Amino acid sequence: EAGVAQSPRYKIIEKRQSVAFWCNPISGHATLYWYQQILGQGPKLLIQFQNNGVVDDSQLPKDRFSAERLKGVDSTLKIQPAKLEDSAVYLCASSGDRNQPQHFGDGTRLSIL
């Protein structure tokens, strides 16, 4: 089966600019996660979707981050405006249901200048 697809793989922007990341989960996976992985740290959950509804966004900095999954399939994560501390790898993961392991994409590496 095809894995979790993410794009772009790399992005370089200046602070205060906006950026968007896209994720297409494994076909049929209802649950989708976005993680932020800062260099030298483990991934930290930003937001979890079940189909097109938000399950948990308690760790999403909502003043600058937003995410959507309008049709319950692919998802977009946006940052506006970006800050230097947003430099990280943004990972998308999906699972068939909450009891199944999460499958991860290769991530988008964001660098803020």
Added chain:
Amino acid sequence: AQSVTQLGSHVSVSEGALVLLRCNYSSSVPPYLFWYVQYPNQGLQLLLKYTSAATLVKGINGFEAEFKKSETSFHLTKPSAHMSDAAEYFCAVSVSGSARQLTFGSGTQLTVLP
């Protein structure tokens, strides 16, 4: 809330030697535990998982881990290291009622010396 501590941010072993990566967890309810591996510029790949069945869990690539409730540990081992095992390894925990959200440790970078 649950948490994970990985002891040793960097571990070096010789090729053919035993690999031991340490993970301790904290959880007020029975946990599910996972080990993931991350190769450079890639996402995380599941090595193995513990879900309250057998305490000794076997995973891919010859890795295994043992759940020890009394020690709140879930250490990852492999009898003989291979050069291809060089990567970063993450231990993670999730609990029932948390929508199976994963809480990750800070990772252990494994270097395999020839």
